[in-house]
Amino acid sequence: MSDPTLSGDSASATNPVSRTGGALQRMTARSRTEEHRASTPLELFFDLCFVVAVAQAGGRLVHAVTDGRAGHGVLGYLLVFFAIWWAWMNFSWFASAYDTDDVAYRVTTLVQIVGVLVLAAGVPRAFDDGDFQLTAIGYAVMRLALVTQWLRAARTEQGAVRATALRYAAGVTVCQVGWMALLLPHGAPPVWAFALLAVAEMSVPPLAERTAPTAWHxxxxxxxxxxxxxxxxxxxxxxxxxxxxxxxxxxxxxxxxxxxxxxxxxxxxxxxxxxxxxxxxxxxxxxxxxxxxxxxxxxxxxxxxxxxxxxxxxxxxxxxxxxxxxxxxxxxxxxxxxxxxxxxxxxxxxxxxxxxxxxxxxxxxxxxxxxxxxxxxxxxxxxxxxxxxxxxxxxxxxxxxxx
Known part of the structure; x- marks a missing residue:
């Protein structure tokens, strides 16, 4: 796999732009050598909201185990926690490469937070009734909001780096179509189908970055x-x-x-x-x-x-x-x-x-x-x-x- 210390075709990887939460900016990759790179207040807020969903999953696991349904609880926990973890992880890696902190970026991130809160609200139904429809909607909100971020990056980037952003957008979109087809009509997914789509989700980053890695720090x-x-x-x-x-x-x-x-x-x-x-x-x-x-x-x-x-x-x-x-x-x-x-x-x-x-x-x-x-x-x-x-x-x- 390519060495991520290289910035590919990103013309602005060494030219960080002002990040003040102001007007719309060009979404270009941040520099890998940027000093004093730290998590932003928005990222910390994002994490705290995600922990709401983690707490819901843990709480329902407790109820399932104490009610004598440990196997059911473990399966539900794994399914829900995968959605939480994967959405959080994808946002974090994207933000490491493309955090412009302008109005559009902030609003899109807040939309992702709405998604995880919707997902958290659906956790009790997912555990108790096997109804994953609300969690699927929340997950789709998070993931499709990220697709718009990748498309925005693709508009600015050029060459192989632009192709990486487009592959991310396409891969995430295809996976969301799969989740919607699986979860919305049926509610409870067969384990094999969930595993297949989870593997597809985890395959997107290595496939997207096979020729030009993103500039994560x-x-x-x-x-x-x-x-x-x-x-x-x-x-x-x-x-x-x-x-x-x-x-x-x-x-x-x-x-x-x-x-x-x-x-x-x-x-x-x-x-x-x-x-x-x-x-x-x-x-x-x-x-x-x-x-x-x-x-x-x-x-x-x-x-x-x-x-x-x-x-x-x-x-x-x-x-x-x-x-x-x-x-x-x-x-x-x-x-x-x-x-x-x-x-x-x-x-x-x-x-x-x-x-x-x-x-x-x-x-x-x-x-x-x-x-x-x-x-x-x-x-x-x-x-x-x-x-x-x-x-x-x-x-x-x-x-x-x-x-």
Whole structure:
């Protein structure tokens, strides 16, 4: 795959325009070497609105599991979270290359926010009744708004870069036609059909950029993913806090919830520490590396959200409102935490680890956290302690390596 450090035929990649939210501007690629590139207030607002949909998906997963429909809940969560994650990811990569921050760009981004809010409103129907029509409409609003952005970029760009923008617009449009044909008449998609369209969606970027990559900014992309990870982890803390508060108010019990609260906080704190332990932007040196890293975040972000749902499930089980065994409830925390740790290691931590001790720390910790489900009523606390020890071990090994 082409080296994304090259700007292709974009005539203005090194000529950034004024970005003040003013009148309509030429949508030309931003420079890859632009210094101090950071997320904008609009991008942060965009992320916060997307977390509304993540919270809805996590909440319905909790209800499905506590009602004894775990398989149904997991399937619904995967379908909905894919739509949320994919729409967010496509916007973030486009914005990294073409954020003009003029009126048209801002309005189109706000339309995408409307789309995710419509999608979020349809999540209960999707989970409870298998009716994905409203979520499909919200998803289409997000995706077709992005198509207009790609067409706008194509009007300005020339040569191979213009062809890349047009391929993006065409690919996204074709996929939306497929989703509408699948979801609007029937509501609940067959799993095989959903998987086929999901693969088609994920094939658009590598096919579109096969001859001329877009001018995404490595530092900016790394920051965008990091910020969304923080927000999702924060939503997990919020969901767990509300669950504990409700349990205490309704059942007047605290002793059984303190270990869950402590363990949950240790897990979330460790997840944040481990994710940001290395500067990943230096690894994003090509489309191949960046796409694999970006696609892998489906597991990182998805499990980060499930950790919060799992904490809610363990709280419900502890106060007797969920018909689950202690081990099964704990697994909803320990398993996603283990997957999170392993995926973070696989995506970027391993690229900066030196020696077998550093390389094995996170994979061994992931396995140990998963096995904590078998430790009884204090499984979440044990999982949190394992995560804390993992952080301490990683820090100690890093200090030793630099001495």
């Amino acid at each position: 490595p530092h900016h992309i790394a920051e965008r993913y990091g910020l969304f990870t923080i927000i999702v982890l924060g939503e997990s803390v919020s969901a767990a806090t509300v669950a504990i508060q409700s349990a205490v108010d309704e059942h007047q019990t605290l002793s059984a919830l303190i270990p869950i609260a402590i363990g949950g906080l240790l897990i979330v704190f460790a997840a944040w520490w481990i994710y940001f332990a290395v500067p990943i932007h230096d690894h994003l040196a090509s489309n191949r590396q960046a796409f694999l890293w970006g696609y892998g975040h489906f597991a990182v972000l998805g499990t980060a959200a499930v950790i919060g749902a799992g904490l809610e499930i363990t709280v419900d089980q502890a106060v007797g409102t969920a018909d689950l065994s202690t081990r099964a409830a704990a697994a909803w925390v320990t398993v996603p935490t283990g997957v999170f740790l392993f995926t973070v290691w696989l995506l970027h931590s391993r690229h900066y680890k030196r020696g077998p001790a550093q390389q094995l720390t996170l994979p061994v910790a992931a396995l140990a956290v998963g096995l904590c489900a078998f430790t009884g009523s204090h499984a979440v606390l044990w999982a949190g302690l394992v995560c804390a020890v993992t952080v301490a071990t990683s820090v100690a090994l890093q200090v030793r390596a630099t001495e």
